[in-house]
Amino acid sequence: MKVYNTLTREKEDFVPIHKNRVNMFVCGPTVYDMPHIGHARTYVAFDAIARYLRYKGYQVFYLMNITDIDDKMIQRANERGIAVKELARQYTDAFMQDMEALGVTSVNLYANATDYIDEIIWQVKTLIEKGYAYESNGSVYFEVNKFKGFGKLSRQKMDELKAGARVELDENKRNPEDFALWKAHKEGEPWWESPWGKGRPGWHVEDTAITFTYFGEQYDLHGGAQDLIFPHHESEIAIAESISGKEPFVKYWLHTGFLNLKGEKMSKSLGNVLTIREMTKRYLADTLRFYFLYTHYRSPIDFSFDDLEETHRALTGMKRNAQDLREIAKSAEPDMSEAVKFRERFIEVMDDDFNTREAIANLFSLFNEANKHRDNPALVAGYLKVAGEIANVLGIRLFTVQSGGKEKEILQILLDLREQARENKDWATSDYIRDRLKEIRIIIEDTREGQKVRWE
Numbered sequence: 001m002k003v004y005n006t007l008t009r010e011k012e013d014f015v016p017i018h019k020n021r022v023n024m025f026v027c028g029p030t031v032y033d034m035p036h037i038g039h040a041r042t043y044v045a046f047d048a049i050a051r052y053l054r055y056k057g058y059q060v061f062y063l064m065n066i067t068d069i070d071d072k073m074i075q076r077a078n079e080r081g082i083a084v085k086e087l088a089r090q091y092t093d094a095f096m097q098d099m100e101a102l103g104v105t106s107v108n109l110y111a112n113a114t115d116y117i118d119e120i121i122w123q124v125k126t127l128i129e130k131g132y133a134y135e136s137n138g139s140v141y142f143e144v145n146k147f148k149g150f151g152k153l154s155r156q157k158m159d160e161l162k163a164g165a166r167v168e169l170d171e172n173k174r175n176p177e178d179f180a181l182w183k184a185h186k187e188g189e190p191w192w193e194s195p196w197g198k199g200r201p202g203w204h205v206e207d208t209a210i211t212f213t214y215f216g217e218q219y220d221l222h223g224g225a226q227d228l229i230f231p232h233h234e235s236e237i238a239i240a241e242s243i244s245g246k247e248p249f250v251k252y253w254l255h256t257g258f259l260n261l262k263g264e265k266m267s268k269s270l271g272n273v274l275t276i277r278e279m280t281k282r283y284l285a286d287t288l289r290f291y292f293l294y295t296h297y298r299s300p301i302d303f304s305f306d307d308l309e310e311t312h313r314a315l316t317g318m319k320r321n322a323q324d325l326r327e328i329a330k331s332a333e334p335d336m337s338e339a340v341k342f343r344e345r346f347i348e349v350m351d352d353d354f355n356t357r358e359a360i361a362n363l364f365s366l367f368n369e370a371n372k373h374r375d376n377p378a379l380v381a382g383y384l385k386v387a388g389e390i391a392n393v394l395g396i397r398l399f400t401v402q403s404g405g406k407e408k409e410i411l412q413i414l415l416d417l418r419e420q421a422r423e424n425k426d427w428a429t430s431d432y433i434r435d436r437l438k439e440i441r442i443i444i445e446d447t448r449e450g451q452k453v454r455w456e
C-alpha cells in the first residue's frame, strides 16, 4: 500500500511503526462557529481513510483534538458576552452532531486541548530545559533557529522564514520567526497557573501534548488540510523532535486539498461558508460523502450545487439498482467468481494513496456488470456482497433509497409545527407529533437549546 507523504513529497510504502497498529491523528476544529462543508470535506476524507485502514486489517487508533482555546475563541466569546468555555461547549456539541450526521464515525477519541494543560506545561518546561525555548515577560517562545530541521515539512529555507515572519512584530520575541508555546495572561482572557505565571497555551503545543499522551514520541499518520502544513505542522515537528530527540515525529503526513467556493477557500474568516447543518438538511449525508469522495483527497474541490445534484441523481440511481438486484439475489449463496475482480480493483486503487475517485468509478462498473447477470442470482449476490464492502468503506448506505433528502425537510416541518404547538401551550398536538415520530424511531428530546432529534 502506498501513501503520499508531504514530508518526502513522494508516494511511499505504508509500513506502520508497530506492526498492525496505526496511530492516526487529525487536527480537529477550532470550536468558535458552526462547521462548514470545507471541514466536512477534510473529515469525510480522513474518515474514509481510517475506514479503509481498518478494512485492510489494521488496528487504528484515530485521535482528534478540539481546539477550545485560542485568540478567535476569546474574541468571539467576548463579542457574545459568554465564557470561552460556554462557547466551546456549544460549538463542540454542534461539531459532534454534524459529524454524526455525516456518518463520520471512525474517530476513537476526541481530546479537548484544555484537558491537557499539565501535559502542555510539561512540554514547555522540557523545551526550556533543553535550550529550545525561552521565557519572556510571562510568555514562552520556541526559538526556531535552535531546531535545525525547521522548514523540512513546508520546504522553506530559514532566510525565507525569517523574511515571512517579519510582519508579526512582538517585542517579547528574540527573533520574529519564534512562535509562542505559552501566552502570558491578558485581562479578560481565561488562564491557568504555570511556572511562568498565569497564562494559556499556544496553538501548536496543544496537539503535541495530546499525541504524546496517547501515542508517545512518534506515531504513524498525521492529517489536516493543506493550510496547516505551515506554520502548524512544521511547529509541531519542531516541538516534538526537540523534546524526544527522535525523528521522524510522524512517519506519514497527509494533507487534504481545499474545498473552494468560486475559486476561494471556504473559510469562516472569509465568510463564504455553507454550513454542514444547512447542507445536511437539504441533502443526504450519503450524497455529500459521495460528492466529496469523488475527488481525490489531495485535489481541491470547486464546490457547485449542479455537481452535487448530479451526484445525488447518480447515487440514487445506484441505490435503486442495488435494491432491485437484491430482489433478484434474494437468499442465494453468493458466487464470488465474477465479483472478486471488483474487490481486487477496489483494493488496488485504494492502496494507491486512497484513490476514492477510482473506487467510486469501480463501483459503477460493478453495477454495470451485475446488471448483465440478472439471470444468475448467485452471481448477483456476489456482486452485491462486494458492493456492500466498498460502500461501507466509503460510508455510504447502499440499500436505503431515500427521497433525495426530502424526508429531512418534512421532519423539519413537523418540528416547526411542534414548536408552534408548544408556544401555544397545545401540549396534545406537541405530544402527538413526538409520539408518532417515536413509533418510527425518531426520538425528539426537549433541551434548553430547543428540540434535539436522534434517529434510532
Ligand code: AMP
Binding pocket: 027, 028, 029, 030, 031, 037, 038, 039, 041, 042, 223, 224, 225, 226, 227, 228, 256, 257, 258, 259, 260, 265, 266, 267
Ligand atoms: P479550523 O476549524 O479552521 O481550524 O479547521 C479545522 C480543519 O478543517 C483543518 O484541518 C482545516 O485545514 C480544515 N479546513 C478548513 N477549511 C477547509 C476547506 N475550505 N477545505 C478543506 N479543509 C478545510
